[in-house]
Amino acid sequence: NPFLIILPGAFIFVFTILLSPYFSAKNLLIKNLITSASCLIIILVLDFLLIPQYGIIGAAIASSIGYGVSGFISLYFYCRNENIPMSSFFKRSKNIISDINTTLLGRQ
Numbered sequence: 382n383p384f385l386i387i388l389p390g391a392f393i394f395v396f397t398i399l400l401s402p403y404f405s406a407k408n409l410l411i412k413n414l415i416t417s418a419s420c421l422i423i424i425l426v427l428d429f430l431l432i433p434q435y436g437i438i439g440a441a442i443a444s445s446i447g448y449g450v451s452g453f454i455s456l457y458f459y460c461r462n463e464n465i466p467m468s469s470f471f472k473r474s475k476n477i478i479s480d481i482n483t484t485l486l487g488r489q
Contacts (some may be wrong), residue, residue: 383441390445393452396470400455412458420451 397416404412424447431439460467 383437386438386441387445387448390448390452394448396452396459397448397455400459403459404455407462409458409462412455416451416454416458419454420447423447423450 397420401413401416404410424443427443427446428440431443433439435442456467456470460470
């Protein structure tokens with residue numbers, strides 16, 4: 382059960398993992414710091430609130446929320462920096478590889 386609870390946050394955390402090198406290359410290290418610090422603070426606060434009552438399930442919920450928020454923060458910073466809408470990352474399309482190339486890799 383804890384693994385299944387962490388999965389949604391882990392999927393969104395992929396944005397943080399993919400965009401961290403982008404921010405580093407653009408010399409926007411403060412964006413990585415803000416993203417990491419927010420993830421840490423959210424997980425710590427929710428751990429203290431949820432673990433005493435829910436145990437490992439509470440820890441999984443806290444981690445999932447922290448990872449998810451971190452992913453959305455990274456995506457927000459990227460979209461703001463590149464002037465593209467966040468919704469473009471969540472549209473269903475026939476050629477997802479082409480979409481990833483144009484949104485992440487193809488922009489200079």
